[in-house]
Structures are given as C-alpha cells and as structure tokens.
Amino acid sequence: MIKTDILIIGAGPVGLFTVFEAGLLKMKCHLIDTLTKAGGQCSELYPKKPIYDIPAYPEILADELTNKLLEQSKQFEPGFTFGERAETLKKNSDGLFTVVTDKGTVHQAPVVVIAGGLGSFEPRKPTLSNLEKYEGNGVQYSIQDPEIYRGKKVVIAGGGDSALDWTIILADIASEVTLIHRSNEFRGALSSVEKVQSLKDKKRIKVITSSQVEKLEGESRLESISIKTSGEKSQKILVDYFIPLFGLLPKLGPISEWGLEIEKNAIKVNNSLDYQTNIKGVFAVGDVNTYPGKLKLILCGFHEATVMCQYAYRIINPEKKFLLKYTTVTGVSGFDGTTKSSPKTLVKKIL
Amino acid sequence: MEELTIKINVTDRQGEYHHINVPSDMSMNLMEVIRSYELVEEGMIGICGGMAMCASCHCYITSNHQLKSPSSEEEFMLLDANDVKENSRLSCQIPISIELNNLELIISPFQ
Numbered sequence: 002m003i004k005t006d007i008l009i010i011g012a013g014p015v016g017l018f019t020v021f022e023a024g025l026l027k028m029k030c031h032l033i034d035t036l037t038k039a040g041g042q043c044s045e046l047y048p049k050k051p052i053y054d055i056p057a058y059p060e061i062l063a064d065e066l067t068n069k070l071l072e073q074s075k076q077f078e079p080g081f082t083f084g085e086r087a088e089t090l091k092k093n094s095d096g097l098f099t100v101v102t103d104k105g106t107v108h109q110a111p112v113v114v115i116a117g118g119l120g121s122f123e124p125r126k127p128t129l130s131n132l133e134k135y136e137g138n139g140v141q142y143s144i145q146d147p148e149i150y151r152g153k154k155v156v157i158a159g160g161g162d163s164a165l166d167w168t169i170i171l172a173d174i175a176s177e178v179t180l181i182h183r184s185n186e187f188r189g190a191l192s193s194v195e196k197v198q199s200l201k202d203k204k205r206i207k208v209i210t211s212s213q214v215e216k217l218e219g220e221s222r223l224e225s226i227s228i229k230t231s232g233e234k235s236q237k238i239l240v241d242y243f244i245p246l247f248g249l250l251p252k253l254g255p256i257s258e259w260g261l262e263i264e265k266n267a268i269k270v271n272n273s274l275d276y277q278t279n280i281k282g283v284f285a286v287g288d289v290n291t292y293p294g295k296l297k298l299i300l301c302g303f304h305e306a307t308v309m310c311q312y313a314y315r316i317i318n319p320e321k322k323f324l325l326k327y328t329t330v331t332g333v334s335g336f337d338g339t340t341k342s343s344p345k346t347l348v349k350k351i352l
Numbered sequence: 353m354e355e356l357t358i359k360i361n362v363t364d365r366q367g368e369y370h371h372i373n374v375p376s377d378m379s380m381n382l383m384e385v386i387r388s389y390e391l392v393e394e395g396m397i398g399i400c401g402g403m404a405m406c407a408s409c410h411c412y413i414t415s416n417h418q419l420k421s422p423s424s425e426e427e428f429m430l431l432d433a434n435d436v437k438e439n440s441r442l443s444c445q446i447p448i449s450i451e452l453n454n455l456e457l458i459i460s461p462f463q
Contacts, residue, residue: 046405119399125407125463128434160431183431188424247432250406250463251399266395297401 003080005031006317007310008100008110010087010256013041015287015302016116017070017079022310024077025328028317029336031080031110033087033102035121040067042118045249056300066299076335082106086121090259090283098282112282112313115261115268116306117289119251127158127245129217139223141244150175154239156226158182158214159246165189167246168206169196178206179238181228185210217243256289267291275312276305282316284309358453361415364391365459376450382443383409386459396462402444407433407463409443415456419446434463 007023009016012034020030036045040063048064055061061069085102090113092098100108124142126132132140144150144167155175157164160182166189168180180197187194200206209228215235216227226243227235253266261278262269268285270276272292276284286309287302295301314323332342356377362370374385383398386409400406404425410433413419419441422430426445430436440460446452 042400046400047403050403125432125434128463160428183436184427186428188428250408253395265393 002107002109003031003082005029005080005108005110007031007112007114007313008033008098008108009114009116010034010100011041011116011118011287011289012036012039012081012083013116013118013287014043014066014070014299015118015306016041016114017067017074018303019114019116019286019306019310020074020077020079021070022307023313024074024336025326025333026310026314026323028112028310028314029079030077031082031108033082033085033100033106033108035084035086037084039071039081039083040064042251043067045122052299054298054300076333076337076339076341078336082108086254088255090280092280092282096282111317112284114306114309114313115256115278115283115285115289116287116302117253117256117285119288120253120256121251122249123252123254124245125247125250127214127247129214131217135217135219135223135243138221139219139240139242140217141242142246144171144244147171147174150242152176153241155179155242155244156181156214156238156240157244157246159248160184160187160189161246161248162189162193164246165193165197167244169193169200172200172206179240180206180208181212181214182208182210183213214243214245253289259283261285264291267295272305276309277312284313356450358448358450358455360385360452361454361456362386362389362391363458365461374448376448376452378448380448382411382446382448382452382455382457384444385448386443392459397459398444400444404429404442404445407442410435410460410463411441411443412437412439412458412460413441413455414439414458415454417452417455435460 006028007030009019009032012032023030043063044067050063051060085104087100088103089101097109098113150171151174153175154177156179157168158181171178201208212228212230214226215229218225225237225239227237229235268290270285270290276286278285286305288297334340357373358376360372360374397409399408407429426442430440
C-alpha cells in the first residue's frame with residue numbers, strides 16, 4: 002500500500018505544481034496518472050505547441066513546461082503511479098481516504114486532490130456495431146505485451162505514430178501484419194513511415210490504404226474482419242487480433258461515480274475558500290473543477306493549487322498554526338536534503 | 353455594428369435547429385460560437401481547446417460556402433475521427449468572418 006500526505010489524481014501541470022506548493026508546507030505527495038509519463042495534456046496532446054500565457058515565460062513549449070515543473074517538484078520527492086486509472090475512492094473510519102486503481106494498486110492519504118484535467122485518456126473507438134462483443138476477445142486498443150501476438154494474424158488500423166510503431170514491432174512477432182488506414186498519408190516520424198514502406202516493399206507486411214474496417218465477425222471471439230476500400234468491393238480477411246489505434250480522448254471516467262457534485266462535466270468546488278469538493282478532504286484543482294467565473298487556464302490552476310495546499314495543511318496538521326512564508330525569505334528545503342536560499346549580502350567596510 | 357453581425361444556422365446533437373447572430377469581429381471560431389451559445393453541453397465540445405487535436409467539435413457543413421481548405425492537422429484528425437463525411441470539418445478550425453453569413457451546419461455526434 003502506498004501512503005502519503007496528499008494523493009494527487011492527475012500528473013499534469015497543475016498536479017505537478019501542487020507537489021511543489023505542498024512541499025513548501027512539508028507535505029509529501031503521490032500522483033496517479035493513466036498516462037505512462039507526467040505532463041497530462043501538455044505531453045500527450047500538444048508537447049510541441051508553444052504556450053504564451055505562463056507568467057514570466059513569453060513563450061514555452063508544453064513539454065518544456067512539464068519538464069520544468071518536474072524539475073521544480075523533484076526536491077520534494079513525489080511518488081508516481083503511472084499507467085493506472087484511479088478507479089474507486091473510499092473514506093475510511095479513521096478519516097483516511099483509500100484510492101484503488103484499475104490495476105489494484107492501493108493508495109492511502111488524509112487528503113485527495115483531483116487534478117485530472119479533462120479526465121483520463123481513453124482510446125477513441127471506431128463505430129462498429131458489434132465492437133463490444135469482441136473487446137478483449139480479439140479487439141485491443143493498446144498493446145501491453147507484444148508476445149501475445151506471436152504467430153498470430155494481426156490487423157492494425159490508424160495512421161499515426163502508434164499505428165506505425167506497432168506495425169514495425171509486430172512485423173517481427175506476428176505471423177501476418179496488415180496496416181489499414183483511411184488515407185494513403187501517414188503522420189508519423191519520417192523514419193517510421195520509411196520503415197513501414199520498406200517492410201511493405203519486402204512483403205513482410207500488408208498495407209491497405211484509403212480503407213476502413215466495416216464489419217467484425219466471429220463466434221465467441223474475433224475471427225474475421227471486412228475491409229472497405231474506397232471505390233472497391235469489401236474484402237474479408239481472417240484475423241486473430243484487430244487493434245484500432247485512433248488516438249486518445251479524455252473522459253471524466255470513474256471520478257464521476259465518486260459521489261462528487263458534477264456540473265457541466267466538471268467537479269463543483271468552493272472557490273470562495275479552498276477549492277474543496279462536497280466531500281470534505283477531497284479537493285479539485287485545474288481544468289477538472291468548475292465554479293462561477295472559472296477559467297480553464299494553467300495559470301489559474303497554479304493559483305488554485307496554491308490556495309488548496311493551505312487548507313490541506315490544516316487537515317493534515319490540525320494542531321498547528323500556519324503562517325505564509327515567502328521563498329525569498331525562507332528559501333526552499335527539499336525532502337531530498339537539498340536547500341536553496343538567497344545568497345547572504347556581503348558587508349564590508351570601506352576604509 | 354449590425355453589418356458586422358452574421359447569421360449562422362446550427363443543428364445541434366439533439367436535432368434542434370438554432371438560428372443565431374454571431375459577431376464577425378471578435379476573432380472567434382465556429383467551435384467557440386457553439387460553446388458560447390451553449391448549443392452543446394460544456395465538456396462535450398472543444399475539449400482540446402481548439403487545436404484540432406480531439407475532433408469533439410466535428411461538424412458537417414451543409415451550405416455551399418467556400419471555406420478555407422483544412423490544414424494538414426485538421427485533415428489528419430478527421431482521418432482518426434468517427435462518422436466522417438465529405439462535408440466534415442472541425443469547427444474550431446473555421447474562423448468567423450463576414451463571408452460565413454447564413455452558414456448551415458450540423459454538429460456531429462460526440463466521440
């Protein structure tokens with residue numbers, strides 16, 4: 002079981018900044034994120050897009066911002082549970098919250114902060130009538146262990162980096178790999194596009210362009226799919242696995258079942274005080290919350306996180322009085338033993 | 353001011369028809385207009401903020417207006433999106449201008 006002071010759901014920019022603000026108040030944080038790395042939307046959706054409204058940064062790339070926030074929070078030694086989705090929230094009789102992920106990892110903390118942004122990133126599913134029947138029975142939206150495809154017939158659909166990368170990897174493992182794309186243009190790294198072209202030329206894989214899958218068939222598990230190429234008749238091919246890789250879409254997901262007050266697909270919080278939700282001890286900051294006058298901006302999320310930490314401190318340290326201190330005055334003492342402070346002024350007499 | 357206001361006709365996801373007045377001088381895009389009129393529930397459109405990265409603002413243009421061709425980012429996103437037709441566009445990529453007067457569009461199902 003992972004125990005911490007503040008459990009943060011979402012490792013995007015606001016979640017990461019919460020680690021820093023909590024650290025200044027000597028509270029330790031652990032973050033859970035469905036993605037496999039920190040940064041949230043910034044690293045998943047638009048890593049190379051410049052952001053122009055971060056104070057003091059006239060321009061900063063989204064992934065640079067993530068890296069700087071990670072660097073800033075590093076001294077407070079945050080823990081991470083990556084690639085897992087926070088599934089359930091329960092308040093125990095001792096006042097602690099237990100959050101369990103979809104993979105069964107148990108986390109416990111007196112304060113939970115939801116910094117989930119737009120929600121957890123879920124795969125975009127194609128619109129096929131009997132898709133659900135085959136999910137887990139031949140239809141997969143992500144690849145965890147390539148070995149399960151050894152000697153199997155695999156069809157991958159999509160035109161982005163993941164479709165290209167997995168086509169290349171599975172070409173060496175599966176008995177047959179077919180890549181299907183709605184266009185004949187792919188948007189991946191040039192080297193990946195060239196590699197796929199070369200695999201196709203060597204007849205190691207099949208590439209079917211201007212096409213899409215229109216039907217899935219099979220008794221209890223997927224056995225064949227029908228592919229429609231524009232201007233041609235449908236063709237049926239035998240498959241063991243169909244892997245549509247059409248990108249990720251954020252969804253609020255299980256958080257919406259936690260008994261939190263939801264309005265406009267966001268969590269209602271008390272913005273006049275502490276950004277706390279209707280469940281005492283559970284806060285929501287950043288894009289995931291809503292209140293009158295809410296602005297979904299990273300810089301507003303930073304403010305919310307800072308205010309929220311003051312109130313989290315009171316929950317975690319009910320006996321202690323707290324006084325806001327400036328980092329220019331006190332410096333920063335990390336949990337890793339590092340300290341930062343302003344250099345002492347040199348006083349020297351002039352004779 | 354009046355000559356800067358255009359009219360746009362939107363069919364929402366419930367099939368309801370809206371005839372709305374839109375200022376053409378406020379640097380808005382079509383997705384922002386749909387959001388500001390609350391024709392789609394908040395959180396169900398413009399999820400990526402208007403960067404052509406999520407297709408939650410996918411719509412069908414049903415009038416004959418000559419729109420600027422989609423950028424490669426928009427084209428690629430429409431390749432990944434569901435229910436794409438010949439007249440599919442991402443409304444976040446269509447800036448409002450006086451030329452769009454009487455534009456007709458249908459908002460596609462949420463994906």
